[in-house]
Amino acid sequence: MTTTRLDTAATQKHASDDKSQLGFWIYLMTDCILFGSLFATYIVLHNNTFGGPSGNDIFEMPAVLVETLLLLTSSFTCGLAMIAMRQRSKKFSLFWLGFTFLLGLAFLIMELTEFNLLISEGYSWQRSGFLSAFFTLVGTHGLHITIGLLWLLVMGWKLFKHGLTAPTVRRFNLFSMFWHFLDIIWIFIFTFVYLMGVL
Amino acid sequence: MIRNSTITRSVISYSIGFILSIILTLLAYAIVVHDVFKDFWSPMAIILILSILASIQLIVQLIFFLHLGNETNPRWKLLSFIFALIILIIIVAGSLWIMFDLNSRMMMSTEDMIKYMNRQTGL
Numbered sequence: 273m274t275t276t277r278l279d280t281a282a283t284q285k286h287a288s289d290d291k292s293q294l295g296f297w298i299y300l301m302t303d304c305i306l307f308g309s310l311f312a313t314y315i316v317l318h319n320n321t322f323g324g325p326s327g328n329d330i331f332e333m334p335a336v337l338v339e340t341l342l343l344l345t346s347s348f349t350c351g352l353a354m355i356a357m358r359q360r361s362k363k364f365s366l367f368w369l370g371f372t373f374l375l376g377l378a379f380l381i382m383e384l385t386e387f388n389l390l391i392s393e394g395y396s397w398q399r400s401g402f403l404s405a406f407f408t409l410v411g412t413h414g415l416h417i418t419i420g421l422l423w424l425l426v427m428g429w430k431l432f433k434h435g436l437t438a439p440t441v442r443r444f445n446l447f448s449m450f451w452h453f454l455d456i457i458w459i460f461i462f463t464f465v466y467l468m469g470v471l
Numbered sequence: 472m473i474r475n476s477t478i479t480r481s482v483i484s485y486s487i488g489f490i491l492s493i494i495l496t497l498l499a500y501a502i503v504v505h506d507v508f509k510d511f512w513s514p515m516a517i518i519l520i521l522s523i524l525a526s527i528q529l530i531v532q533l534i535f536f537l538h539l540g541n542e543t544n545p546r547w548k549l550l551s552f553i554f555a556l557i558i559l560i561i562i563v564a565g566s567l568w569i570m571f572d573l574n575s576r577m578m579m580s581t582e583d584m585i586k587y588m589n590r591q592t593g594l
Contacts, residue, residue, distance in 0.1 A: 297548050301555035308559040312566040333504050340496055348489040351536055355481050452536040456529055463525040467503045471514055
């Protein structure tokens, strides 16, 4: 008896979780289209250097590889945090989320350092069409990462204060989708902007 | 409480995704930076290979990180993903087609273009 009722409640909760996940998924798909148009812009403009530097001159490949691995690892630890959450372990969830946050922050700092270096050398977005498109594309991704980190910080605080409540877990599931999505976008930036830029 | 076997399986699933992604990333990096295949592959072939590696990694992460594979019917996520993919291909391929077509119709360097434009405006 009790089991059946619990099962029904669990199924209903599961269905509403599924709905919010689908809604968030559809948002991510529209975000995909935003990035798609920025990628198209970049590919069209990437040769328009107007006498300025090309990708080959400004991209620091080892640093970009480190950024890629940082983001990939943070995507992985975010998945581990979700598993810990399903195990109802607050301690491990917080641990892996903290790890995710630090890796994401390290990625963001590396990216901002790269931007800062380029701007101080006079290669800002005003220099050429190529650099405008580059800063718009990579900067939009960086902005998403910043928002993700803020989200993680706020939700981490809620988790720390109130524990693994149902709304918190549901929001973290959405966050993990967002974070994995950003990693996928970065793979394409890594491939189409950086690797093909230095080819 | 969720049974331990389910947990172990999802840890293994995430780990497989992670390791495959690292391998694919390092492979793409090695091809470009260490010029592994430069002697016997044209740049066009390398661009193709890099695109394929990125696409494989996209599929790996969709399956192992975003769990697109084990969705129950009706598979709305998969359907909306395929729809978004079609829109993306139209936007990206369409833009590139139009812009590069314009470029090749013009068939001139920046200097020639400036001369041409000056001539058109009577300067």
